[in-house]
Amino acid sequence: SYELTQPPSVSVSPGQTARITCSGDALPKQYAYWYQQKPGQAPVVMIYKDSERPSGIPERFSGSSSGTTVTLTISGVQAEDEADYYCQSADSSGTYVFGTGTKVTVV
Amino acid sequence: QVQLVQSGAEVKKPGASVKVSCKASGYTFTRYYMHWVRQAPGQGLEWMGIINPSGGNTGYAQKFQGRVTMTRDTSTSTVYMELSSLRSEDTAVYYCAREGITISLGFDPWGQGTLVTVSS
Numbered sequence: 001s002y003e004l005t006q007p008p009s010v011s012v013s014p015g016q017t018a019r020i021t022c023s024g025d026a027l028p029k030q031y032a033y034w035y036q037q038k039p040g041q042a043p044v045v046m047i048y049k050d051s052e053r054p055s056g057i058p059e060r061f062s063g064s065s066s067g068t069t070v071t072l073t074i075s076g077v078q079a080e081d082e083a084d085y086y087c088q089s090a091d092s093s094g095t096y097v098f099g100t101g102t103k104v105t106v107v
Numbered sequence: 108q109v110q111l112v113q114s115g116a117e118v119k120k121p122g123a124s125v126k127v128s129c130k131a132s133g134y135t136f137t138r139y140y141m142h143w144v145r146q147a148p149g150q151g152l153e154w155m156g157i158i159n160p161s162g163g164n165t166g167y168a169q170k171f172q173g174r175v176t177m178t179r180d181t182s183t184s185t186v187y188m189e190l191s192s193l194r195s196e197d198t199a200v201y202y203c204a205r206e207g208i209t210i211s212l213g214f215d216p217w218g219q220g221t222l223v224t225v226s227s
Contacts, residue, residue, distance in 0.1 A: 001169065033213040035152075042202055042220055043152065045213035054212060086152050088214070095168060096142065101151040 002091035004099035011105045018074040020102045022087030025068055032070040033088045034063060047072060082106045109133040111203050111218035118224045124191040127221045129203030136184040137161040140206045142214060143188045145199040158186055193225045
């Protein structure tokens, strides 16, 4: 089955930049989406269609795509950004899939 | 405002079935897909399937084929997810989440989640 691979964890100091990658063979042909999930809460979409930011999402969150890898970048990380992040996309048949998830720790 | 409100927590025995509801409000029910996603304790998100509330068409992840059924009631703007032959590995929080049919902005919003516990 199709998989999206993310690093298990990323550590970053406040004010620095965090980059989370997501790799999958179908990403050149399918859009990627990014979700933030804090403990005990439902996920929230942070980026849609690779690089679009929904209204209400801080500008420090951005997305990019290159080949089989998409990246979520958090510029000027704040303590409140500590959370789990998941990418999401679809395979060639249209089956949806989530990435393995990345825990961002602000140290 | 757009809201998805799910039914309450369930405790089931192995082999039983569970049916979780998700009531939508604040938008035109038939213009958005509804997905079901689950999250086992301490684990990641797992996509289960999709239903188009307009015609009732469904698509399920291969892992759940034959065990999951998604339905909708347009009169009450509610979708349902029924999972049968439950086993302990099905213990998880189950979420519904909306996605635009014409234009996708991702899964937004999500329901509050329903904890299903499978235990003898």
